[in-house]
Amino acid sequence: MSSSNILKNISVDCVVFGYERNALRVLLRQEFINYRGRIYEEWKLPGNHVLREETTDETAVRILREQSGIAEDVYLKQLSVFSDVNRLKLRDRDYKWKKEQGVGDNRVVTVAYYSLVNISDIDASHLYNVARWHKVSEVKELIYDHKDILDTALMQLREDLLNKPILFELLPELFTLTELQTLYEIILDTSFDKRNFRRKISNMKYLIPSGKRQENVSHKPAMLYLFDRKIYEKTKQDRFDFSV
Amino acid sequence: MSSSNILKNISVDCVVFGYERNALRVLLRQEFINYRGRIYEEWKLPGNHVLREETTDETAVRILREQSGIAEDVYLKQLSVFSDVNRLKLRDRDYKWKKEQGVGDNRVVTVAYYSLVNISDIDASHLYNVARWHKVSEVKELIYDHKDILDTALMQLREDLLNKPILFELLPELFTLTELQTLYEIILDTSFDKRNFRRKISNMKYLIPSGKRQENVSHKPAMLYLFDRKIYEKTKQDRFDFSV
């Protein structure tokens, strides 16, 4: 990568959320940092510098493609800028490693994005370097300020899912109402009454029973639903409700 | 300004909203651009490059202080990054002028903030260069992509004021309920029923009658209210309501 091609002071980091085996997960990349004679195993968010001829949105798409094998259109939203002067220097070994990467500046402002993907859509063999899905609830420490970024993304996701039908992005095309409810409950860390949840769902005209049912389950097979984006775009309306 | 001190590729622009004489206003700075033998009068948002040793939040505060004489704590919120590759080149005369400013790079990613201030709190004599309050509804064209930034800020403001008690930031410390209602109506471009509005208000525990009343008005003097931030912080609660 020719350094005149990249903006040395600006990067993009992506918080890629997925949902698998009853847990919200985040895609992290592994790096090994050699510091004072010891090898540290570190995890970081997929990220990269912004190229001179690219918007930050394009950088985010490129990161997803190059580092996660995510080729299709996915939900991607700009979160926030992280610009703390010492964000790369919070731990000495991170900073030393950063300097070894050779991009040549130690002041990097990063634009964070978050993304929602359906894990089963992703060809795991395309995952760049060592990248793995981690349970969000079990992520303790990340390189630089990436744990802050992850925490911010999670807060934003919780807020967004109350106002926009985005959780479908985490599910396969066809899903059951119980799967959807469980997903809401896991991310919001709460629980809902099944009947009330379904009544609310049935007011959402863009959530459509597909006619197909689960197969090979040892209980009454559930109806599979799908999210119709076109109907949503047509019927959504701004909420006029200043409640706080 | 020594150019080694500043980040050439990163700036901050501030959309400063105020409210005066029944209109939402925005603070704009005037520049005269000499282009092909003609002087163009241009308006822009207050903005500047980020210094090497400062966060973008700090840049925004500095811009408000230096360019608007806004010294006190004001409401300030990060909006979004604008990173279009050609955002400075939308009009040739803007781009030529930018190059004359001598910061030395033509690829600038800007972090936009929006701010809410009480115009009467601001000492107008401190306004830097020529800066004036413009009716938001009458702003037609701005330099670079600043009109886009303003439009985005207005949309964000409309969304935020439905969910957070931020409009008080635009009013004097003591205000009447009619003033508050008019402010909502102007920004949202709608109208509310007076009794219903007041019922809603009376559910907001942090909105307190001060005991004082208007003076020297030729009608029944209205009660003056104040916004109690401490009570708001204590009593606010997350809304669990996925309605869309």
Next chain:
DNA sequence: CCAAAAGTGTTAGCACTACACCCATGG
């Protein structure tokens, strides 16, 4: 027939909407 999850209705309280008149003040 057992285990497991699917699916379904009613009631009570609360919030939102629509709507019209009297009150207090300055001039």
Next chain:
DNA sequence: CCATGGGTGTAGTGCTAACACTTTTGG
């Protein structure tokens, strides 16, 4: 006494929350 904006109540409607049992399938 007039003009101006301040201030108040009620009834109907729809959303929300709480709550338990029957159904369908695989094993």
